[in-house]
Amino acid sequence: MAIYIALGSNLGDKENNLKEALRRLTKKGITVCRVSGFISTAPYGVVDQPDFLNAVAEIETDKSPAELLQILLQTEREMGRKRVRRWGERNIDLDLLLYDDRIIELPELKVPHPDMQNRDFVLRPLVQIAPHMVHPVLKKTVEQLWKEMQDRGKEKT
Numbered sequence: 001m002a003i004y005i006a007l008g009s010n011l012g013d014k015e016n017n018l019k020e021a022l023r024r025l026t027k028k029g030i031t032v033c034r035v036s037g038f039i040s041t042a043p044y045g046v047v048d049q050p051d052f053l054n055a056v057a058e059i060e061t062d063k064s065p066a067e068l069l070q071i072l073l074q075t076e077r078e079m080g081r082k083r084v085r086r087w088g089e090r091n092i093d094l095d096l097l098l099y100d101d102r103i104i105e106l107p108e109l110k111v112p113h114p115d116m117q118n119r120d121f122v123l124r125p126l127v128q129i130a131p132h133m134v135h136p137v138l139k140k141t142v143e144q145l146w147k148e149m150q151d152r153g154k155e156k157t
């Protein structure tokens with residue numbers, strides 16, 4: 001099993017923002033095992049904003065999901081997380097996608113990330129590094145979720 005986090009940026013030096021976030025996580029004792037490619041993606045949710053640069057990282061840590069979330073939020077704060085509006089422009093966004101087969105439903109922490117199966121900017125990098133990872137709620141692999149999302153998109157056209 002493994003732990004996956006999503007990284008995103010659409011303000012400033014996007015590529016350097018993602019790399020700096022990964023460096024900071026490493027300095028906090030998080031082992032970054034694999035990183036997807038950095039992909040440019042159209043904004044999801046609030047569309048009148050710059051394209052994002054997104055990636056997904058597979059990590060290892062002995063921290064609990066709640067402790068890991070705090071590390072992600074602390075890293076965003078350290079990097080001067082500027083968030084203009086919900087789902088809007090930000091220099092760095094770190095989301096906890098999957099933590100082994102854990103299912104967590106707390107006001108401040110939901111794992112798996114509740115919208116990941118609808119997010120091209122999450123599934124596209126995630127399928128690069130973890131196509132066979134099973135979503136513990138949907139009971140489908142990342143590859144299956146990716147294909148289903150693409151088929152939904154085709155239905156719309």
Ligand SMILES: Nc1ncnc2c1ncn2[C@@H]1O[C@H](COP(=O)(O)OP(=O)(O)OP(=O)(O)O)[C@@H](O)[C@H]1O
Pocket residue numbers: 069073083086087088093094095096097107108109110111112113114115
């Ligand atoms: N799996 C998770 N990963 C990261 N944050 C989470 C998660 N589940 C719940 N949260 C909570 O979401 C709060 C708001 O996060 P944020 O401001 O980054 O939302 P957003 O990125 O704009 O929207 P989204 O959460 O849909 O990506 C965080 O303070 C955190 O407590």
Ligand SMILES: Nc1nc2c(c(=O)[nH]1)N=C(CO)CN2
Pocket residue numbers: 007008009041042043044045046052054087088093121
């Ligand atoms: N393409 C893309 N769109 C987004 C992103 C993101 O990282 N990439 N993050 C958001 C906040 O959760 C909202 N919309």
